[in-house]
Amino acid sequence: MEGIALLRRAAEELREGRKVVECVVLASRGSAARHAGARMLTLQDGTLLGTVGGGTPELRCQQMCREALADGRPRRTTMERGVVDIACGGAQDLGIRAMSQADLVALDAALAAADAGEPGCLAVDWSAPEPVASFVPAGAGQDTVAGQDTGAGEPPSGPRMEGDVYVEPVVAAERVVIFGGGHVGRACVPALAAIDFEVTVFDDRPDVALPENFPDAAHVILGSFKDIAAGITLGARDYVIVMTHGHVADEDVVAQAIGAHPRYLGCMGSRHKRRVLERVVAERGASPAEIAAVDLPIGLSLGAVTPAEIAVSIAAKLIEVRHAHDGDASHACPSH
Numbered sequence: 001m002e003g004i005a006l007l008r009r010a011a012e013e014l015r016e017g018r019k020v021v022e023c024v025v026l027a028s029r030g031s032a033a034r035h036a037g038a039r040m041l042t043l044q045d046g047t048l049l050g051t052v053g054g055g056t057p058e059l060r061c062q063q064m065c066r067e068a069l070a071d072g073r074p075r076r077t078t079m080e081r082g083v084v085d086i087a088c089g090g091a092q093d094l095g096i097r098a099m100s101q102a103d104l105v106a107l108d109a110a111l112a113a114a115d116a117g118e119p120g121c122l123a124v125d126w127s128a129p130e131p132v133a134s135f136v137p138a139g140a141g142q143d144t145v146a147g148q149d150t151g152a153g154e155p156p157s158g159p160r161m162e163g164d165v166y167v168e169p170v171v172a173a174e175r176v177v178i179f180g181g182g183h184v185g186r187a188c189v190p191a192l193a194a195i196d197f198e199v200t201v202f203d204d205r206p207d208v209a210l211p212e213n214f215p216d217a218a219h220v221i222l223g224s225f226k227d228i229a230a231g232i233t234l235g236a237r238d239y240v241i242v243m244t245h246g247h248v249a250d251e252d253v254v255a256q257a258i259g260a261h262p263r264y265l266g267c268m269g270s271r272h273k274r275r276v277l278e279r280v281v282a283e284r285g286a287s288p289a290e291i292a293a294v295d296l297p298i299g300l301s302l303g304a305v306t307p308a309e310i311a312v313s314i315a316a317k318l319i320e321v322r323h324a325h326d327g328d329a330s331h332a333c334p335s336h
Contacts, residue, residue: 001049001050001196002039002050002196003173003196004111004114004170004171004172004173005173005196006039006041006049006050007107007110007111007122007170008111009041009049010022010041010099010103010107011104011107011108011111013041013043013044014099014100014101014103014104014107015104018043018044019043019044019069019098019099020041020042020043020044020098020099021041021042021065021068021069021096021097021098021099022039022040022041022042022096022097022099023039023040023041023042023052023061023064023065023094023095023096024037024038024039024052024094024095024096024166024168025037025038025039025052025053025092025093025094026076026093026094026095026126026161026166027092027093027160027161028090028091028092028093029090029091030090030091031090032053032090032091032092033052033053033054033055033057033090033092034051034052034053034092035158036158036159036160036161037158037159037168038050038051038052038053039052040052040058040061040062040065042062042065042066042068042069044069046066048062052092052094053092057079057092060077060079061077061079061094061096064077064096065096068096068097068098069098072098073098074095074096074097074098074126074129074130074131075095075096075097076093076094076095076096076126077093077094077096078091078092078093078094079091079092079094080092093161095124095126095131095166097124097130097131099133100130100132102132102133103132103133105135106122106132106133106134106135107122107133107135109135110122110135110170111170113135113137113138113170114170114171114172115172117172118137118138119138119169119170119171119172120135120136120137120138120169120170121135121136121138121167121168121169121170122134122135122136122167122168122170123135123136123162123165123166123167123168124165124166125164125165126164126165126166127164136167172198173196173197173198174196174197174198174237174238174239174263174322175197175198175199175200175237175238175239176188176192176197176198176199176200176238176239176240176241176318177200177201177202177232177234177238177239177240177241178199178200178201178202178241178243179202179203179225179228179240179241179242179243179244179253179257180202180203180241180242180243180244180245180249180268181201181202181203181205181208181209181213181214181220182208182243182244182245183307184243184268184307184310184311185201185203185241185243186213186214186307187307187308187310187311188241188243188310188311188314188315189201189214189216189217190216191308191311191312191314191315192311192314192315192318193216193217194216195315195318195319197239197318198218199214199216199217199218200217200218200219200220200221200232201214201217201219201220201221202221202223202228202231202232203220203221203222203223203244204222204223204224204225204244204249205222205245206222209221209222209223225244225249225252225253226252228253228256228257229256234257234260234262235260235262236260236261236262236263237262237263238260238262238263238264239262239263239264239318239321240257240260240262240264240265240266241266241267241268241298241314242254242257242265242266242267242268243267243268243298247269247273247276250267250268250269250273250277251276251277251280251281254267254277254281254294255280255281255284255286258281258286258290258291258293258294259286259290261290263321263325264295264317264318264321265293265294265295266294266295266296266298266299266314266317267294267295267296267298268296268297268298268310269296269297269298270297271297273296274294274296274297277294277296278291281294295317298310298313298314298317299313299314299316299317300313300316300317300320301313302316
């Protein structure tokens with residue numbers, strides 16, 4: 001569990017009146033295991049969710065989180081070589097604090113904005129005796145966070161410290177839309193959900209497009225491959241995977257999806273199939289640049305054969321694409 005999923009879980013726990021302690025990497029230097037924005041939650045029952053890097057530093061953080069769960073006091077610490085056993089040699093500045101009902105207000109606002117496609121930031125002033133998150137909407141202009149002007153200038157990418165204030169962009173989970181719920185599609189869903197994609201499955205077969213067939217999918221849609229817009233709207237942040245039950249249906253979906261200019265568009269098939277698809281979608285109006293962007297054969301070239309192996313190759317490709325675009329949405333976050 002990573003990213004916005006951890007924030008959702010924290011909000012759920014707080015809403016139920018249960019204690020939550022968060023440990024966040026505020027900044028890092030050198031070859032640290034995790035960088036700013038990495039988060040670990042300690043729940044009231046001792047359950048640990050997320051990671052700030054593992055190894056001896058994380059064991060030390062876990063102990064500090066348990067102490068914070070008991071006494072409610074915030075802590076800041078630095079993990080670096082010479083202080084703890086760190087093999088990688090980098091350093092991490094971490095903040096540990098018990099979350100409160102005031103945090104729930106900020107979390108609810110941030111999550112609602114992200115779900116509405118209006119990302120903003122969570123800001124925590126670590127100089128305060130009891131650090132509490134506040135929500136800063138995108139385009140907040142000269143709004144103030146913890147007494148600091150946060151309006152002007154182009155922000156650095158990603159979470160960061162602004163003086164004593166930790167500022168973190170909050171954006172909705174990236175969505176993968178899988179067209180085709182066959183053997184490979186079913187293998188892809190848990191593989192992609194495990195790396196924090198929100199997965200939607202779209203199929204035209206009533207006996208396939210059932211939520212119980214895809215327990216890890218956020219949504220399952222029954223619709224026509226000839227008119228996907230009737231069932232779903234694709235956008236520029238989406239990752240689209242096409243693996244329907246037939247070549248013609250694949251061509252229909254790619255020809256429609258290509259105009260949405262998704263972040264990633266991949267189609268299952270051979271190099272011969274690519275040549276055929278290029279001709280078909282060109283006849284339907286796709287430009288050479290749009291056609292060139294289609295990943296076919298799909299995924300990283302790992303020699304994958306079985307559905308599970310193909311799912312791994314696709315997941316690996318999406319990880320590659322995701323990190324090539326890191327920081328795109330962070331510019332909603334104001335900087336002082």
